[in-house]
Amino acid sequence: MNKVFKALSDPTRRRVLQLLRKRPMSAGELSDHFPVSKPTMSAHFAVLHEAGLIESEKSGRTIVYRLVMSVLEDALLGFAQTLGWGPDSERTSRVGDRKAAKRLAKGEA
Amino acid sequence: MVPNSMMFRAASVLTAVGIVLIVANWYARPEAALAWTAPLAMFAVMFAALRLSRRALRRSTADVTALRGIPTAVVFAALMMGIPLALTLARSYGVVDDIDLGRRSTGVLIGAFLVMLGNVMPKNLPPLSSMRCDGARQQAFQRLVGWTWVLCGLASAITWLALSIDSAEVATTVLVVTAMAVTIAQLLRLRKPRKNQPAPGLN
Numbered sequence: 001m002n003k004v005f006k007a008l009s010d011p012t013r014r015r016v017l018q019l020l021r022k023r024p025m026s027a028g029e030l031s032d033h034f035p036v037s038k039p040t041m042s043a044h045f046a047v048l049h050e051a052g053l054i055e056s057e058k059s060g061r062t063i064v065y066r067l068v069m070s071v072l073e074d075a076l077l078g079f080a081q082t083l084g085w086g087p088d089s090e091r092t093s094r095v096g097d098r099k100a101a102k103r104l105a106k107g108e109a
Numbered sequence: 110m111v112p113n114s115m116m117f118r119a120a121s122v123l124t125a126v127g128i129v130l131i132v133a134n135w136y137a138r139p140e141a142a143l144a145w146t147a148p149l150a151m152f153a154v155m156f157a158a159l160r161l162s163r164r165a166l167r168r169s170t171a172d173v174t175a176l177r178g179i180p181t182a183v184v185f186a187a188l189m190m191g192i193p194l195a196l197t198l199a200r201s202y203g204v205v206d207d208i209d210l211g212r213r214s215t216g217v218l219i220g221a222f223l224v225m226l227g228n229v230m231p232k233n234l235p236p237l238s239s240m241r242c243d244g245a246r247q248q249a250f251q252r253l254v255g256w257t258w259v260l261c262g263l264a265s266a267i268t269w270l271a272l273s274i275d276s277a278e279v280a281t282t283v284l285v286v287t288a289m290a291v292t293i294a295q296l297l298r299l300r301k302p303r304k305n306q307p308a309p310g311l312n
Contacts, residue, residue: 021252023245024237057237064237066244067252071228071259074252 004073007051008080012036013044017053017067017077024066026059116180120159123187127152130194137201148190155183185222189215209274216277220266223285227258250299254292261288 007013016030031041045065048054055068069077131152135145162179193211200206231252237244261284268280 023243024248052232055234059237066234066237067248068232068234070232071230071255074231074256 003047003051004053004076007047007053008077010044010047013048014077014081016044016048016065017069018081020054020065020067024064026062026064028062030065116184117159117163120155120180120183120187123184123191124152124156124159127187127191127194128156130191130198134194134198134201137198148194151190152187155186159183181225185218185225189218189222192218212274213269213277216269216281217266219281220262220264220269223262223265223288224259225262227255227260227262230255230258246299250295253295257288257291261285 008017012034015033019025019030019033027038027041027045030045031038034041045054045056049056053067053069053073054065057064057066128149131145131149135142158179162176166176192214196205196211196214200208231248234248234251265281265284268277268284272280
């Protein structure tokens with residue numbers, strides 16, 4: 001359970017879990033939402049994987065991550081999000097969203 | 110390899126305790142001998158299932174995931190039968206007066222079992238590569254069904270603690286039927302192909 005609390009204490013990891021709630025995503029897709037380097041993201045994925053909150057599967061040359069959270073862990077994520085465990089998550093997610101939006105606009109142009 | 114050997118040990122101990130309780134009840138009320146043979150047979154089946162699953166896991170040829178749930182199921186079944194047996198024995202010796210205590214505790218235990226069952230449902234996903242529908246829908250289905258059963262189990266346990274026996278029976282039936290209806294409805298939705306269905310597993 002300690003690993004789960006450690007994984008949920010970081011806002012970036014919580015945001016990863018929230019993104020994975022929608023659908024399974026590749027490591028690249030997930031990284032696009034955050035203003036951090038790929039090795040940092042890999043470290044976050046490793047912590048989540050070790051806590052048993054996400055699962056990875058290789059599909060060709062990409063690694064696809066998906067959520068494997070029990071209902072209790074899901075409820076804990078909700079609490080963590082509401083109570084704001086760890087440092088403030090708003091800035092991280094806002095910058096990530098802006099970066100993703102820029103990439104999308106560039107692709108459309 | 111024997112995964113979760115603590116659970117195996119707990120299941121074995123509880124099965125043995127259950128058999129002892131049946132023998133004690135038989136001794137206390139020998140006129141109801143026929144009534145004690147049914148739980149005795151069930152405990153014997155549980156004991157055999159435990160032994161067979163342990164042997165299969167030691168050989169490492171069996172499907173470990175499928176067998177891992179057996180000791181947990183035996184623990185819950187042994188508790189569900191053992192608690193009423195212990196209370197019946199206590200009542201026959203005049204230690205406990207409450208007739209409904211056994212039914213209430215069994216109801217609470219069944220609620221707890223539903224919570225446990227629902228809790229792990231979203232974790233048991235098939236591999237993405239072997240999915241027939243897209244991963245997002247399967248994941249959403251298992252998450253919703255897990256939450257449904259956890260809430261049903263919690264409400265059921267609270268019902269058995271707070272309401273009268275008659276009301277608790279009706280309320281639990283309504284709760285379980287509702288949870289089953291939600292599960293079946295979601296399952297039917299999952300079977301229905303979506304327009305522009307993405308590739309299985311990945312989308």
